[in-house]
Amino acid sequence: MAVNVQKRGNKFQLRVTHPLLSKAFFATFADEASAHSYGAGLQAMLDRGVVPVELLQEEEKRAGMLVAKMLDTYIATASPSPAPTDMDTLRLLKKELDPTLRTSDITTRWVDAWVRHMKVGMYLAPSTLRKRVESLARAMDWYIRLHIKDGAQAMLNPLRNLPRGYSTYTPGEVEDLQAKDDTKQAKIDRERNRRLSPEEEERIHAALDGVKRPDRERALARDPAFILLFDLIVDTGLRLSEALRLRVEQYDSKRVLLNVEGSKGHRGKMKPRVVPLTPGLHGKLQEWCKERADPTGLIFPLWKPDTEPLSVASHRVAKRFRALFDYANVPDCTEHDLRHEATCRWVTMRTKSGAWMWGEAEICKIMGWSNNKMLMRYLSLRGEDFSNRMMT
Numbered sequence: 040m041a042v043n044v045q046k047r048g049n050k051f052q053l054r055v056t057h058p059l060l061s062k063a064f065f066a067t068f069a070d071e072a073s074a075h076s077y078g079a080g081l082q083a084m085l086d087r088g089v090v091p092v093e094l095l096q097e098e099e100k101r102a103g104m105l106v107a108k109m110l111d112t113y114i115a116t117a118s119p120s121p122a123p124t125d126m127d128t129l130r131l132l133k134k135e136l137d138p139t140l141r142t143s144d145i146t147t148r149w150v151d152a153w154v155r156h157m158k159v160g161m162y163l164a165p166s167t168l169r170k171r172v173e174s175l176a177r178a179m180d181w182y183i184r185l186h187i188k189d190g191a192q193a194m195l196n197p198l199r200n201l202p203r204g205y206s207t208y209t210p211g212e213v214e215d216l217q218a219k220d221d222t223k224q225a226k227i228d229r230e231r232n233r234r235l236s237p238e239e240e241e242r243i244h245a246a247l248d249g250v251k252r253p254d255r256e257r258a259l260a261r262d263p264a265f266i267l268l269f270d271l272i273v274d275t276g277l278r279l280s281e282a283l284r285l286r287v288e289q290y291d292s293k294r295v296l297l298n299v300e301g302s303k304g305h306r307g308k309m310k311p312r313v314v315p316l317t318p319g320l321h322g323k324l325q326e327w328c329k330e331r332a333d334p335t336g337l338i339f340p341l342w343k344p345d346t347e348p349l350s351v352a353s354h355r356v357a358k359r360f361r362a363l364f365d366y367a368n369v370p371d372c373t374e375h376d377l378r379h380e381a382t383c384r385w386v387t388m389r390t391k392s393g394a395w396m397w398g399e400a401e402i403c404k405i406m407g408w409s410n411n412k413m414l415m416r417y418l419s420l421r422g423e424d425f426s427n428r429m430m431t
Contacts, residue, residue, distance in 0.1 A: 042078040044071060053078050057085045058139045059105075088138065103143030104182070107133050113178045121177070128174040142182055147197045154201070158208055159215045164226040165206035172198055172206075232419035233376040234383065235273070235369070242367040243269070252366065259366055264339050265359065267327055272374070274320045276381030276406050279374055280353050286336040287328050295321050301407045312407050382406060382417040 043054045047067070051074040055064040064081075068074040084091060090105075104112075110133050114121060121129060157163045157171065176198035183194055208216070208225035216223050235243070247266045251258035271282055281299055289298045295318075301310030316324065324338075331338065342352035360374035385405060388396040399411050408414060 042082050044074045044078065046071070055081055055085075057082075059085055059088070059090050103141040105138070106136055106140045106142060106145070107138055109142055109182050110178055113181050117181050121174075125174050125177070128170055129178065132171060132175055142179070145179065145197055147200060150197045150201065154205055155212060158212050159219070162216070162223065162226070165208075165228045168206045172201065230416075231376060231379060233372055233379060234419055235372070235377075235380050239367070239369045239372075240273075243363065243369060246363055246367040252368075255366070259363065263327075264341060267323055268339055268341065268356075269360075269363075269377075270320055270323060272377045273380055274317050274384070275314050276378045276385070277314065278378065279357060280349055283337075283339055283342045283349065283352055283356065285338045287331050287338055288336065290324055290328055290338065292321070292325050292328070299407070310407060312404060314405055378406075379417050379419050382414070383419055386418060 041054075041056045045052050045054070051068045051071045053064075053066045053068060053074040055078060057064075066074070066077065068077065081091065110129050114126065114129055154168065154172070157168045163171075176196060179196045179198055183196055187194075207227075213225045216225070246252075246259050247261070247269060249258045249261040268282060271277060272279070275297070277285075277297075277299060281301065284300060285297065289300075291298060295316050297314045297316065299312050299314050301312050328338065337344075341356055342349060357374050364370075364372045382402070385397055385402045390396050397405070399414060403409070403411055403414055406413070406417070
């Protein structure tokens with residue numbers, strides 16, 4: 040930053056430059072002391088990252104709003120408000136992007152350079168990269184709509200002009216990446232289609248029951264609540280947060296179903312749905328809920344809502360699942376993969392007469408999806424699932 044005061048005729052001119060200002064700021068004062076005093080105060084504010092309102096208004100007219108301020112305003116005032124799943128990404132972008140970046144700086148050239156930086160500089164996976172781009176694009180859409188003048192044509196959002204496949208690493212980007220670290224390879228989109236084999240599920244249940252592996256010093260501690268949680272997720276496909284939030288009153292033993300508070304409603308709203316229970320799971324829940332005296336009313340005593348956020352509990356329990364799969368020698372498996380497994384079980388389930396039990400629409404309702412695109416994403420049928428049909 041530079042602050043200069045020069046005499047101009049019988050007055051004194053203040054000139055201030057700073058990275059937060061797109062161009063030098065000038066002001067005229069009747070005496071030199073006033074010019075220096077104002078300049079010192081302005082310097083102190085700018086050094087703290089604060090732009091005075093009067094300067095900010097001029098800056099925004101001339102060079103657009105600071106992107107950091109735009110993101111804050113978007114989060115606080117946009118209608119409809121950003122989805123909760125978008126909030127963390129927006130706050131992350133505010134930390135990652137240059138604090139002096141303005142909306143007018145977001146050009147096609149800047150976007151291309153940013154995407155390249157996220158690959159070569161940050162080494163992000165394509166899906167992670169796209170999430171950042173889409174979040175910033177939505178914020179820019181809002182900003183453009185807000186500032187368009189009556190009768191004027193809306194400016195193009197450069198973030199919406201990226202070519203198809205922009206998140207895929209190009210040969211040149213891979214070359215630059217390996218010039219920095221020759222052990223790195225291009226990250227690619229990976230579809231999760233992990234299924235449990237009967238042998239793997241048997242090893243998981245053995246580990247849950249406290250059976251010690253020969254090559255380990257001790258067995259896993261047996262936890263009936265965690266055992267039931269595994270059975271519930273693999274048989275119903277509930278998300279972990281939905282399962283941890285289940286209350287005893289949501290279990291309808293007469294109709295053999297769960298009234299689930301879905302966690303993927305529009306913009307974070309609850310999306311209630313009904314999930315039927317297999318006879319085996321119904322029997323386990325019926326016996327378990329008879330014994331429940333938890334003051335919170337939760338089925339699983341794995342989350343304490345009065346002392347921790349649900350996201351913290353979900354993260355902790357997900358780590359327990361990873362430890363379980365590691366102990367059971369079930370590699371490359373996560374708790375969320377159990378949702379893929381459950382989807383396939385719903386799809387291949389048959390009635391006593393041998394007919395398919397559920398249609399696509401019914402499975403989407405059970406899993407909490409609004410269309411069958413997600414069904415196709417989660418459906419991971421094995422070869423034997425197809426061959427078995429030929430034998431029946």
